[in-house]
Amino acid sequence: MMPVGEAQAKVLGLALALPVEHVALADAAGRWLAEAVQARRDQPPFDASAMDGYAIAGDAEEGMTFHVVGEAGAGHHFAGTVGPDQAVRIFTGAPVPRGALRVVLQEDVTREGDNIRLNAPATGATHIRPQGNDFSAGQSFAPKRLTANDVALLAAMNLPRLPCRRRPVVAMIATGDELVMPGGEPGPDQIVCSNTFALKAMAEAEGAKVRMLPIARDTVQDLRKVVELAQGADVIVTVGGASVGDHDLVGQVTADLGMERAFYKVAMRPGKPLMAGRLGDAVMLGLPGNPVSAIVCGHLFLLPLLRALQGAADPLPVAAEAVLAEDVAPTGPRTHYMRARVEAGADLPILRPFADQDSALLGVLSQANALLIRPLGDAARRAGDRVSYLPI
């Protein structure tokens, strides 16, 4: 069995970054910017008032008076120059007029006709945002996955279209005679398909487009037909049929279709019968059928693969540190990803593994927000020990 880190490296090695396409700014949140882009202007593009008030020529003492000679609003500059005894009525975002060095807040003046009197000394903060204070023309924005905040910045930089990686297309295939779709009519020996819905949600949150293919029945012909429907996808995910049972056909069928296998079986629990390889132009992940196994493999393999396809430099999940809330037994020959609940603690977060770690239990998984990472062959651990976990 291959160690988890080696298997992850092999999966990432199968991922060629997807082509670049130009995406409208309004659709760019969540997309991966493929190359650095440059601001097309300064922000603010001029010295701008940060307050509603009056622009004056410099520091001034309490009681001084000024003659109001005009007005500057956001989008409307004042064409003249502010002289020593003069003020210009100004509003937040307006260009600061020539000759003005500070803005006094309207709350700090008394207006009498066309004159103002200062009720406080005008010193200290100028209430002016200098030109280029936020960013300057030519300033570079590095490739990353774009957040809503990034989109605001790139909009202000006047970049209406952005070079992003194409979204990966994932074909999702559940396998097994026992499965019916949610809302269907399960027969007495059947259950409702759940795993692929979690994986779809996870992949979409990572930027993928997911095609849910029909459930493949446990025959070579049907599985082959459904895998062939996956043509055109960047990633093919099968769920179930990966183990050693007589009806576990995924390995055989994908091999017949020409899959170049990178590995089969990983030293992890849950998720042991994982396979990966290249099938035509697609990367294929064959996930185990047990619900928690499939979803844990999704976190450890599918999501990093989707990040790598979109150009991420560091696609693997990052472990965090916590303190164990209770004792745990030694582990066996596989890295154990134990479902756990992590909560804020005084120093480090406190992590409590669930008592039942059966890989069929979706109820436990739904309460979990962490996977405690137990290295293979790990000794028993005591409450209070420091441990690593992955947030999920």
Ligand SMILES: Nc1nc2c(c(=O)[nH]1)N[C@H]1C(S)=C(S)[C@@H](COP(=O)(O)OP(=O)(O)OC[C@H]3O[C@@H](n4cnc5c(N)ncnc54)[C@H](O)[C@@H]3O)O[C@H]1N2
């Ligand atoms: N003799 C052995 N038996 C098993 C081994 C082994 O090494 N030797 N490994 C076990 C482990 S570990 C796992 S994990 C499972 C994985 O087996 P498969 O990938 O072949 O999965 P299935 O047999 O098709 O299904 C397992 C289980 O999960 C349910 N399932 C499958 N797909 C879905 C779905 N889309 N939604 C909800 N539930 C699903 C299925 O009904 C089974 O109950 O094999 C062990 N056996």
Ligand code: MOO
């Ligand atoms: O590895 Mo299986 O995924 O233990 O349930």
